[in-house]
Each structure stands twice: as structure tokens, then as C-alpha cells.
Amino acid sequence: MMPSNKSVSDAPIFQFTNCRILRNHQLQREDLWVREGKILNPEKLFFDEKGSADIQLDCKDSIIAPGFIDVQINGGFGVDFSLAVDDVQSGISLVSQKILSHGVTSFCPTLVTSPPSVYHKVLPQISVRNGGPHGAGILGAHLEGPFISKEKKGAHPEHYLSTFESGAFQDLLATYRHLDCVRIVTLAPEMKRSSEVIQELTRRGICVSLGHSVANLSQAEEAVRHGATFITHLFNAMLPFHHRDPGIVGLLTSDQIPARRRVFYGMISDGIHTNPAALRIAHRAHPKGLVLVTDAIAGMGLAPGRHTLGQQVIEVDGLNTYIAGTKTLSGSVATMDSCVRHFLEATGCTVETALEAASLHPAQLLGIEHRKGTLNYDNDADFLLLDNSLRVRATYIAGEQVWSQDTFTI
Amino acid sequence: MKLIILENYAQASEWAAKYIRNRIIQFNPGPYKYFTLGLPTGLPRDHLESYHSFMWNNFFKHIDISPENTHILDGNATDLQAECDAFEGKIKAAGGIELFVGGIGPDGHIAFNEPGSSLVSRTRVKTLAMDTILANARFFDGDLSKVPTMALTVGVGTVMDAREVMILITGAHKAFALYKAIEEGVNHMWTVSAFQQHPSTVFVCDEDATLELKVKTVKYFKGLMLVHNKLVEPLYSMKETGAERRQSKKPYSD
Numbered sequence: 333m334m335p336s337n338k339s340v341s342d343a344p345i346f347q348f349t350n351c352r353i354l355r356n357h358q359l360q361r362e363d364l365w366v367r368e369g370k371i372l373n374p375e376k377l378f379f380d381e382k383g384s385a386d387i388q389l390d391c392k393d394s395i396i397a398p399g400f401i402d403v404q405i406n407g408g409f410g411v412d413f414s415l416a417v418d419d420v421q422s423g424i425s426l427v428s429q430k431i432l433s434h435g436v437t438s439f440c441p442t443l444v445t446s447p448p449s450v451y452h453k454v455l456p457q458i459s460v461r462n463g464g465p466h467g468a469g470i471l472g473a474h475l476e477g478p479f480i481s482k483e484k485k486g487a488h489p490e491h492y493l494s495t496f497e498s499g500a501f502q503d504l505l506a507t508y509r510h511l512d513c514v515r516i517v518t519l520a521p522e523m524k525r526s527s528e529v530i531q532e533l534t535r536r537g538i539c540v541s542l543g544h545s546v547a548n549l550s551q552a553e554e555a556v557r558h559g560a561t562f563i564t565h566l567f568n569a570m571l572p573f574h575h576r577d578p579g580i581v582g583l584l585t586s587d588q589i590p591a592r593r594r595v596f597y598g599m600i601s602d603g604i605h606t607n608p609a610a611l612r613i614a615h616r617a618h619p620k621g622l623v624l625v626t627d628a629i630a631g632m633g634l635a636p637g638r639h640t641l642g643q644q645v646i647e648v649d650g651l652n653t654y655i656a657g658t659k660t661l662s663g664s665v666a667t668m669d670s671c672v673r674h675f676l677e678a679t680g681c682t683v684e685t686a687l688e689a690a691s692l693h694p695a696q697l698l699g700i701e702h703r704k705g706t707l708n709y710d711n712d713a714d715f716l717l718l719d720n721s722l723r724v725r726a727t728y729i730a731g732e733q734v735w736s737q738d739t740f741t742i
Numbered sequence: 743m744k745l746i747i748l749e750n751y752a753q754a755s756e757w758a759a760k761y762i763r764n765r766i767i768q769f770n771p772g773p774y775k776y777f778t779l780g781l782p783t784g785l786p787r788d789h790l791e792s793y794h795s796f797m798w799n800n801f802f803k804h805i806d807i808s809p810e811n812t813h814i815l816d817g818n819a820t821d822l823q824a825e826c827d828a829f830e831g832k833i834k835a836a837g838g839i840e841l842f843v844g845g846i847g848p849d850g851h852i853a854f855n856e857p858g859s860s861l862v863s864r865t866r867v868k869t870l871a872m873d874t875i876l877a878n879a880r881f882f883d884g885d886l887s888k889v890p891t892m893a894l895t896v897g898v899g900t901v902m903d904a905r906e907v908m909i910l911i912t913g914a915h916k917a918f919a920l921y922k923a924i925e926e927g928v929n930h931m932w933t934v935s936a937f938q939q940h941p942s943t944v945f946v947c948d949e950d951a952t953l954e955l956k957v958k959t960v961k962y963f964k965g966l967m968l969v970h971n972k973l974v975e976p977l978y979s980m981k982e983t984g985a986e987r988r989q990s991k992k993p994y995s996d
Binding site: 363374375378379381382383384 | 794795798799802803808809810812814
């Protein structure tokens with residue numbers, strides 16, 4: 333080990349060797365350098381600081397990818413984020429800790445359509461916070477509903493659906509009340525006065541997503557013009573693609589998207605919510621917009637049986653989750669890493685593409701790619717060690733190992 | 743000189759690498775310093791085509807060298823000539839260059855000592871010939887306006903002061919330069935020819951680079967390969983004892 337003359341910082345420098353890292357959209361045989369929770373530029377360290385590594389770690393030929401970011405997850409391990417409990421934090425903390433083993437280092441706890449009382453009780457208890465050994469980082473809440481279409485409510489409870497046609501944004505504010513920690517709102521753009529609402533949400537830095545909607549393509553395009561940038565679980569809970577009116581699905585190839593903007597779309601690639609052929613069509617039409625999400629519910633991680641999702645009771649058997657007694661899909665029990673693997677297999681895409689769909693693209697959607705979602709220098713050192721089948725071997729947040737397989741040590 | 747002729751680029755590189763390795767081990771113990779020869783000016787340090795980036799990506803990041811032991815001319819120094827003079831001073835302070843490893847340009851230049859450079863020149867700022875600028879355009883997406891026109895370089899005299907000089911020459915496009923360097927006279931238009939007057943020079947090349955040489959020359963040196971290969975076999979290891987290492991490896995002198 334060489335002495336380092338650290339003119340910039342005394343903090344220890346870690347060099348992860350014997351690995352392939354995802355950088356510039358390619359897997360490269362390079363070492364990953366980390367200091368003080370951030371990715372370090374080794375060339376600058378060498379020439380400017382005349383520094384070198386304090387600790388070298390052999391990654392046993394792992395793939396190193398940026399940590400996964402899940403922007404739609406309703407709960408897991410028995411926890412339902414839409415339940416109005418007194419201690420929301422402990423449920424979120426449990427899930428955030430458990431999903432580390434799925435490779436998720438940041439996420440947006442998602443609330444489905446609920447009565448205002450639930451939002452008033454739950455939202456103040458959610459706060460944006462950094463990840464660490466305690467669990468994945470919280471980027472903010474994703475509110476899916478209640479401003480969605482009755483015809484496409486899916487598993488959302490009908491009597492709690494709502495509109496904002498009388499007071500526009502004020503109605504929305506009255507329903508949610510606390511917007512500080514809200515990161516994404518899913519709504520149906522065909523609803524009256526949605527343009528004003530979308531504009532105001534966008535102005536406040538909240539990402540607007542279109543979903544659970546019967547909008548046609550022009551309504552969807554207008555919503556995008558006003559600021560919408562995401563589509564909630566493409567294909568599910570929206571009008572099917574029609575060749576004379578592609579509906580929301582048409583946004584993938586629309587020529588009405590404002591310049592320099594990109595529409596992203598969530599896909600639940602658990603093999604159930606979307607036929608692999610449909611997954612491939614979407615991916616081929618607009619590969620750079622695909623964002624993998626789990627849409628996981630409380631039953632994820634638990635044995636088959638009955639669980640809650642907001643005001644509903646859900647039945648889980650194997651990979652399928654339905655509203656109890658029906659065949660209506662509601663959320664999934666998929667894990668993020670299994671979604672990545674399934675996506676890779678179903679589309680035959682490159683490993684780099686599959687990994688970026690779960691890391692770079694969600695980061696770009698939320699406008700945080702200068703901090704997360706890549707292994708670029710100075711980004712947060714949230715990353716994963718994976719084997720060649722993209723199974724997670726170890727998870728790191730801010731350069732610190734927060735989870736690893738029992739059999740894997742470096 | 744020793745002219746080492748290998749079949750192709752890969753073999754020439756491997757021979758050179760083994761030779762350098764043996765020479766390094768032979769030289770130990772003792773401090774060993776590396777100096778890198780030439781840096782175009784006007785490029786920011788972390789530009790992809792800067793010598794810092796080149797040396798980092800192709801050499802330093804693969805080995806465990808200590809940053810204090812690397813010396814690259816800084817093309818962004820405020821006083822370029824002072825930077826060059828300081829470089830000469832550092833070489834002297836380190837005890838002089840034991841082995842200089844370099845290539846040759848299609849115009850026969852060593853480092854950036856373009857045709858017309860004084861054969862006794864020292865480290866200095868040098869304007870680049872059009873040939874060199876054209877050759878380097880490929881690193882700047884073919885945009886000639888982006889290629890630096892000046893470079894800091896060690897001089898021919900600086901290299902002549904080294905105790906041993908090794909020149910690597912591969913490829914048919916270098917064949918004429920090699921011919922001018924070793925079969926014609928010493929001439930400042932082909933600055934590599936200066937090493938005809940150096941006591942200890944090794945030229946390592948592939949078959950293609952010999953295309954302009956006399957058949958007689960090539961046959962003569964190929965015939966010597968049995969002897970020359972003793973310089974790379976056995977391949978030393980740092981783990982050998984001092985006595986084995988310090989054995990002289992010069993089976994003959996030229």
C-alpha cells in the first residue's frame with residue numbers, strides 16, 4: 333500500500349478492482365474508486381493530489397452497476413404504504429431495508445387511491461432521506477390517484493376516486509394537503525382542468541405521470557406539453573393501442589413532444605403485467621424512455637395468501653396478485669432485480685441496457701442523474717456488485733456495503 | 743546498434759517489454775525514475791488526448807507506480823521554457839536517464855524533434871510539422887483546427903545523454919524513416935539518425951518496418967537473433983537473489 337499525499341481530503345480511498353463497471357453506456361474493465369461516499373476520479377487523484385488507494389478490494393470479476401431506483405412500489409413484506417397507521421416510518425424503514433437485497437438503493441414509496449384522511453395522516457410522516465445501512469434512500473412519495481379515471485381504476489377503490497374540476501390545483505391540495513415530500517403524481521389527463529394542475533405540479537418540481545386513464549393521444553400530448561413526463565405502467569390501466577388513435581401508448585413515438593424533452597414510461601417486467609411481445613414493442617419503439625418499476629405490494633416477499641393494498645384485499649398466489657375474488661391485476665410481488673433479469677431475457681437486449689432501465693432512466697426521469705443512476709465521477713457511490721446473470725451479490729450506498737449475500741465477501 | 747526484427751506488432755511489443763523488464767530488474771536496487779518525453783501544449787490536462795490521459799489510461803492505471811515518480815511535461819505551465827529547463831534539471835537530479843524508450847515518426851522524428859531540429863537540442867517548445875499535425879488529426883475527430891500546433895519535447899541531445907536508447911518501430915508506413923535512420927547518414931532532417939552516434943542503441947521492429955532496408959542488412963541482423971534473444975531469455979524476476987540479478991547481460995558489445 334502506498335502512502336497517499338491527500339492534499340484534498342484525509343478520508344480513506346477505496347479501489348474496487350477485478351470488476352467490470354457500467355460507464356458511458358458500456359461495461360468496461362476498469363476499477364471503481366470511491367472516497368467520502370462519492371465516485372472518485374483516479375486520474376485526477378493521481379496527477380493532482382499524487383494520491384493512491386488506501387484499501388483495494390477484489391470484486392471477484394463482478395459487474396458493478398449503479399444502484400437500482402424504484403419509482404413505483406406500494407409496499408412489501410407485509411407493509412402497505414397506503415395504510416393510515418400512526419407509525420408510517422417503521423413500515424417504510426422495514427421495506428427500505430429489505431429491498432437492499434434486491435439491488436434498490438433509492439425508491440419512491442407509492443400511495444394508491446385513498447380517502448383524504450389517509451393522505452393527511454401518512455404524508456407528513458414521509459420524508460426525503462439518504463440511504464445507508466438502515467435502508468434504501470427515499471426520494472419522495474409517488475401518489476397514484478385519486479385523480480384517475482373510473483373506467484381504468486384497476487385495483488383502485490371506486491368510491492375514493494376524485495376530480496379537480498371545480499377548484500383545479502386547490503382541490504388537489506385539499507386532498508393531499510402535504511406536498512413537501514411528494515415526488516411524482518399519477519393522474520388521468522382527460523379530466524377537466526388537468527392542464528392547470530399539471531402545470532402547477534410541474535412548476536413545483538413534482539413529476540407528473542399519466543395513468544389509469546382513457547385519454548386519447550391528443551389529450552396525452554397536451555398533458556406532455558403542460559409538463560407531464562412519465563407514463564404509469566405502460567399498457568396497464570389505459571386504452572389499448574389502436575392504429576387510428578394510439579392513446580397514451582402513442583406518446584412513445586409522438587412527434588409532438590417538446591424539443592429536448594423525453595417522455596419516460598414505467599414497465600412492470602414481471603412476465604405477468606405485460607406480454608413479452610408487448611414489452612419488446614415498447615422497448616424497440618422508445619428504448620431510452622423505458623423505466624423498470626416493480627409496482628410491488630405488501631405481499632411481495634411474503635408467502636402466498638391474502639394481503640391489503642390500501643382499502644382493498646389482495647390475493648397472492650405465486651407471481652400473480654389479484655383483487656381478492658377477481659381476475660383484476662393489482663400490483664405485483666416482483667422484486668427489482670428479477671424485473672431486470674426478466675427484461676434482459678424477454679427483450680434480448682444488452683446487459684447495459686437492462687441495467688440502465690433500472691438506474692439511469694429513473695434518475696433521468698427525476699432529474700437527478702448528476703447525483704444518482706450512474707457511476708460518473710462525483711456521483712453518489714450507490715452501486716451494486718452483480719454476477720453475470722445479474723443476481724445481486726452486494727449492495728453499496730455512499731460507498732458503504734449495506735447488504736451482501738452470505739456466501740459473498742470481498 | 744542492435745536491430746531486433748520480429749514478425750509482427752504483437753511480437754515486437756512483447757520482445758521490447760521483456761527487454762525493458764529485464765533491464766529494470768538488472769538496475770535494481772536503487773531509485774528508478776521514469777520520464778515521459780513529450781507533451782503537446784494547449785490541451786487541458788484532462789483532455790482525452792493529453793499525454794496525462796494517455797499515460798494514465800495506457801500505463802499508470804495498470805501498474806502500482808507512485809505518482810511522485812511520474813514526470814510529465816506540463817503543457818499548461820505559465821512559463822513553458824522554464825518548465826522545460828526544470829525538466830532537464832529533474833533528469834540530472836535523478837542521475838540521468840538509464841534507458842530511453844521511444845518511437846519514430848513517419849518523418850523520422852524522435853519525440854517531437856521534427857525535421858530540422860538540432861541534433862544537440864535540449865528540452866524545449868517545438869512547433870510541429872504539418873505531417874505530424876495530420877497524423878494526429880485522428881485523435882481530434884479529423885478536425886485539423888483542433889490539433890495543437892506546438893509541443894513540449896525532450897531534445898535530441900537530451901535523449902543522446904541517456905545511457906541506453908530503445909526505439910520501437912512497427913508498420914510499413916515507418917519503413918522509409920527506418921531506412922533513413924540507419925542506412926543513410928546522420929542528418930538533422932531525420933533526427934533518429936542521431937543515434938548512430940550513441941554507444942548503446944536498440945531498434946525493435948516488425949517485418950513491415952524493414953521493407954525499405956537492404957536485404958543484406960535484414961539478413962545480417964536476423965542472423966544475430968539467436969544472440970539477441972539472450973537479452974530476453976531468461977526473463978528475470980524480482981524474487982531472484984541479488985547475485986543472479988547483477989550478472990552482466992551483455993554477451994557481446996557493438
